[in-house]
Amino acid sequence: MTQTLDVGVKPPPPRDERISRRSPLSRLLTRPEVGALLGAIIIYLIFFIVAAPFRSASSLSSVLYLSSTYGIPAVAVALLMIGGEFDLSAGVAVTSSALVASMFSYQFTTNMWIGVLVALVVALVIGFVNGYLVVKTGIPSFLVTLGTFFMLRGLNLALTKQITSNVGTNDVSNIQGFDSAKKVFASSFTVGGVSIRVTLIWWIIFVAVATWVLLRTHLGNWIFATGGSAASSRAVGVPVNRVKIGLFMTVGFMCWFTGMHILFNNNTVQSGIGLGNEFIYIVAAVVGGCLLTGGYGSVIGAAIGAFIFGMANLGIVYAGWNPDWFYFFLGALLLGAILLNNWVRKRAEAMR
């Protein structure tokens, strides 16, 4: 009781003397993406030393381009993981979106943008169905999306063959609206003699928006809470089911965007691509500090994770190593990054 009176009578001190015990360094180390950042710096330095071609600005641009094509879906996959769920169908959903846009515009001879919009609707519906099944059945999202993964994989091949009598789609580069769509999804421009792909710009925008939503809006608060403890969130009035469905639909949106890039970059789409990419999105999120169990993580971390993947992928080529070993390195990298993350997090928690 006396404590209360004390607080009421004298103005609170401007600075709590106990806060000074936390140095800026330990404050930084409690950020989820710190482990990934350290890992990225180390890997960058390794390739910088061993691979001469890696040092050029154009190589960096290539690495960033490759990273962005994995990093864009990883933005949404990271948000979903923070919200406590998985999406194993993301890799093939990218392909599905590209196939739908391409075949719709070609078969119905519509403007390319109509196909693009139809694909967006399809991608959002895929996300909605995933989310709806997860929240209504209570079955773990790992299993639900494993099911939709196989279904989409089958649909991609079967429908493409049915419609085009081929395993790929027809070239759509002559369709009206192709050029403007290509400008949006797959153009490039030159800065100081270095070619930059537009996906890099989009990637940065998506990461910035997602980070802003996550840290500064009530929706972000709900995403963290939903992943951290769904029951507690429900008890205080957070619409947990709507948050989860929304996150699955966000994954759908990002898959659609990536699919559009693939379509307008290559003019045609092979129905079998995208398999296994869902794991790379998840790897990027986990390397970036997202907890597999939800409730903790960062979108910037997932971006760094995708960048690490891009560096490793191309760095091996630049270094002249046998690319057959790539997946071995990728696996080792993943383990190393997770160990580093855990170590950093434990140290950071101890410092508090």
Added chain:
Amino acid sequence: MTTTTAESTAERTKAPLVRLTDAGKNYGNIIALQGVTLEVSGGEVTCVLGDNGAGKSTLIKIIAGLHQHSEGSYEVDGQNVHFGSPREALDRGIATVYQDLAVVPLMPVWRNFFLGNEVRKGIGPVSLMDVAFMKKTTKKELSDMGIDLRDVDQPIGTLSGGERQCVAIARAVYFGAKVLILDEPTAALGVKQSGVVLKYILQAKERGLGVIFITHNPHHAYPVGDRFLLLKRGRSLGYYSKGEVSRDELTALMAGGAELEELHHELEAGGGVAAEAAHMLEEEVKELGITATPEVRP
């Protein structure tokens, strides 16, 4: 059932915030609760005491709006109510702090404090959270409750059990609770932490809130309570105001002389250390004046 003088004066001046009259609840053919009468007014603490399986949780669920009573009446501010969801109860100012506290351990204290009630500035979907205001308010509300946190940015999981309990109470108070239902807030806490929580219960009472304090510990209930409802096997064992019952009587009623005697015999049969414990138990029973009275049997 005892009608107290305090009850009748309260009735004359103003209807109590919450009043249950002969309330009961059946789950199919199972009678979970029967003939329970309870009331709480602003600035009062009503304690609900009972052992495991006494029907305490059922009672809370009825008051909190999770379940509906199947017998008797439930009044809020003198109006008969049938709550369809906890949200409806909350809208009438009845907030429940459950044992798991409904906090997200990995999230900072201030985010937990405002979870589901985030303060926003700006309009529509592009509205931002007013982070500075929320941090400041969390710190102020907690220090008003006597919790001085060094950093509202620390994950709530790093706080002690008592502190977490108090954050949950402070949150309910801040968001306009008129009646607080506390579900065994001291059950998992040590002696000192329990003391801290009891202090906050008194503070809530001083602010004019009605508190329904559920516990199985008469030593925690007696110092803070104004009325005591004893439950056993879904029935009311008695409803007393503070003047009508002493702590020892309360303990005796709670423990039940017959049960203690049984425990005494069991321990004695164990021999060695157990027999020693049995001896101590016997002395305590004598001290409290507990006898195996027939009235404690339901």
